[in-house]
Amino acid sequence: MKVKTKDLLTINELSKHELLEIIENAIKLKKDLKKGISKPLLKNKTLAMIFQKPSTRTRVSFETGMFQMGGHALNLSADDLQLKRGETIEDTAKTLSRYVDLIMARVYSHDEVEILAKNATVPVINGLSDSFHPCQILADLMTIKEKKKKLSGLKIAWIGDGNNVCNSMIYGCAKVSIDINIATPKGYEPNLNIIKESKKFIDIQLLGNPELAVKNADVVVxxxxVSIHHQATDRAKDFLPYFQVNSNLMKKANHDAIFLHCLPAKRGQEVTxxxxxxxxxxxxxxxxxxxxxxKALMALLLQV
Structure with a gap:
């Protein structure tokens, strides 16, 4: 049996070289597509996409990416699988591994994608969990590289909830030597173990003041x-109006700072x-x- 290549459950599983390779390859694939150059690197490959929750960007980008690279994607909601009737994640992983070349799962609990990866014999990609969103950070770092022409030496300001995307952003910054200031209300900090681990490589400041966080920032995020993980709609009261990114806050960052948001955005709440x-x-x-x-991630995981 072929030895399984690595999974992507968190950004931390990638080496710096692999992360930079994905970013550079993604930029090249983007340029090739604009020129009409097609590279069917994933011809005859199949991706199973498991969705426990709604998705726009994750579903469309993976499905379109497979199509553009000559492969095929299967969209599987929780209702489509025997998981709904009690089949275990372990058995589902082993079954899908006999049919497909890759599995991407968008789940509520990070434990579930870990179990999936442990029991699958094909690479598993975390398409978002309650703890991490590594695919988003690949796109974010690619965007920063396109706009700033570099990664190392920059400073990011994260404003708001220290959530799954923030956890992944910290790992990503540590890999490519970007310092990060994080401004959250008390009690909404990102995972402190991730911060402790990443502080070995970059400067990380946990702040309660968004204006201090954006000072000298090249990127504001x-x-x-209130995400799909949080049912309580009154959560926003802990953030507004102080942790909203508006034009006044952006003026306190570097004059050429760029603004990122993974979307979907709630206009008038976290950002105007x-x-x-x-x-x-x-x-x-x-x-x-x-x-x-x-596309670049799947090419790396399938070693094509």
Whole structure:
């Protein structure tokens, strides 16, 4: 039996070389696509996509990416699988491994994608869990590299909830030598073990003041306060108005700072429309880059 290649459950599983390879290859694949150059690197390959929750960018980028690279993607909701009727994740992983070349899963609990990976004999990609969102950070770092022409030596300001995307951003920054300031309300900090681990490689500041966090920042990032993981709609009261990214806050960052948001955005909450639609926003390039980063990731995991 062929030895299983690595999974991507967190950014930390990638070496710095692998991460940079994905980013550079993604940029190249994007340029090739604009020129009409097609590379069927994943011809005759099949991706199983398991979705426990709704998705726009993750589903469309993976499905389109497989199509553009000559492969095929299967969209499997929780209702489509025998998981709903009690089949174990272990048995599902072993079964799918006999049919497909890759599995991508968007799950509620990170434990579930870990169990899936442990029992699958094909690479497993975390398409989002309650703890991490590594695919988003691949696109974010690709976007930063496109706009800033470098990664090492930059400073990111994260404003808002220290959530799954923030955890992955910290790991990503540590891999490519980007310092990060994180401004969250008390009690909403990212995983402290991830911070402790990553502080060995970069400067990380945990702050309660967004204005201090954005000082000298090259990139300002936020995410929704109330995600699909949180049913309580009153969560936003802990963030507003202080942790909102608006034009006044952006002015306190570097004059050429760019703004990132993984989307979907709740306009008027974590960020104003003035910033989302403003000249410093690169959110649509960032969203598009999910497609190219996904393609480069799958090529790396399948060693093509």
């Amino acid at each position: 936020t995410d929704t306060f 429309s003035e910033v989302l639609d403003g000249p410093q926003s690169v959110i649509w390039d960032e969203a598009e880059n999910r497609l190219h980063a996904q």
